Amino acid sequence: MRAGSGQSKQQEATKESMSDRRSELTVSLWRGAQQGRYETYKVPWRENQTVLDVVTFVQRHLDPTLSYRFSCRVGMCGSCAMTVNGTPRWTCRTHVASVAKGGRLEIAPLANLPVIKDLAADMRPFFDKWQRAKGAFVPSQTRNDEIERIRPDSAARIAADAAIECINCGICYAACDTVRWNSDYLGPAALNRAWTLVNDVRDAGNAERLQAVAASGGCHACHSHQSCQELCPQRLNPTASIAGLKRRTMWAYLKGEI
Amino acid sequence: MNVGLYVWQRATAALMVPLVLVHVVVIFYATRKGMTAADILARTRGSIAWASFYGAFVVAVAIHAGIGVRNVLTEWSPLKERSASIFASAFGLLLLLLGVRAVAAVVLP
Secondary structure (H helix, E strand, O other), X not given: OHHHHHHHHHHHHHHHHHHOOOOEEEEEEEEEOOOEEEEEEXXXXXXXXXXXXXXXXXXXXXXXXXXXXXXXXXXXXXXXXXXXXXXXXXXXXXXXXXXXXXXXXXXXXXXXXXXXXXXXXXXXXXXXXXXXXXXXXOEOOOOOOOXXXXXXXXXXXXXXXXXXXOOOOOHHHHHOHHHHHOOOOOOHHHHHHHHHHHOXXXXXXXXXXHHHHHOOOXXXXXXXXXXXXXXXOXXXXXXXXXXXXXXXXXXXXXXXXX | OOHHHHHHHHHHHHHHHHHHHHHHHHHHHHHHOOOOHHHHHHHHOOOHHXXXXXXXXXXXXXXXXXXXXXXXXXXXXXXXXXXXXXXXXXXXXXXXXXXXXXXHHHHOO
């Protein structure tokens, strides 16, 4: 239902933009670091152009000093997320036609993170929080043991699978109101990762992990505003994962396990 | 907010759901019947039931609101967590004192 309505909205936006088709786009790009300003460029309008194509055009043809980050260009690596017309998006898979308003684009680095330069945000706080949330797999067996058989239809594996396809793009983190208000909050991606490991029967680190996500700044700080699941390019639902962690940690607390 | 505060806030919220409903019914009943202050005091004074009902209500409100105010302060004010905790505890204590005073005024003989 959500996907359907999102798709039709995008189609409408595309139609609107097509009717508003012009030969060039007016693109404002953030230049500088934490302090800086928008600079405006004229970029030729092209069929099926992505936002990343626009940024690349500016860097290759108009201003080679522009800094930005990308790698795979096909929505796999999660490197190229930026704020496009006020909304965090993966720029390599976002068509200009679906987001440009009146032939205009305003592109900034991801919010809620320090800016290194221009469109490149410093992702260190984001990944530090993955560590704080105990987002690393802790093996319970060695390479000499038999490979554990995991039933794909077991409840735990279904829960883990639903949340596993995160590409670490940071869009949910940039979209999160709670991260903006509380810099200590672990954020949707780190907590979503923790939830996948909580449901991984091969993992041996759950006592520490539940402790970490139940502490101040952990899952209980989430207000369930759901911007993360609204904007996740992988259509994951970190809010649901966080709700799962809230339930799991609450029972662990009541049983005196954490 | 950590898991301990979360559990206390949710538990007091769950407790307050029936208490609020009964409280609202009591308000409607008292106003519709045109009860005077003397009529009400005649029923509440010395009543262990009303003392327990509103006593529990006051304790739940003080805990619930204290934790809520702490959250608001940590997210929306420049206060650090420790300062927010001190302020919110003081606020909860104030609510508790005012509430207990009000309950005492209507239930003590």
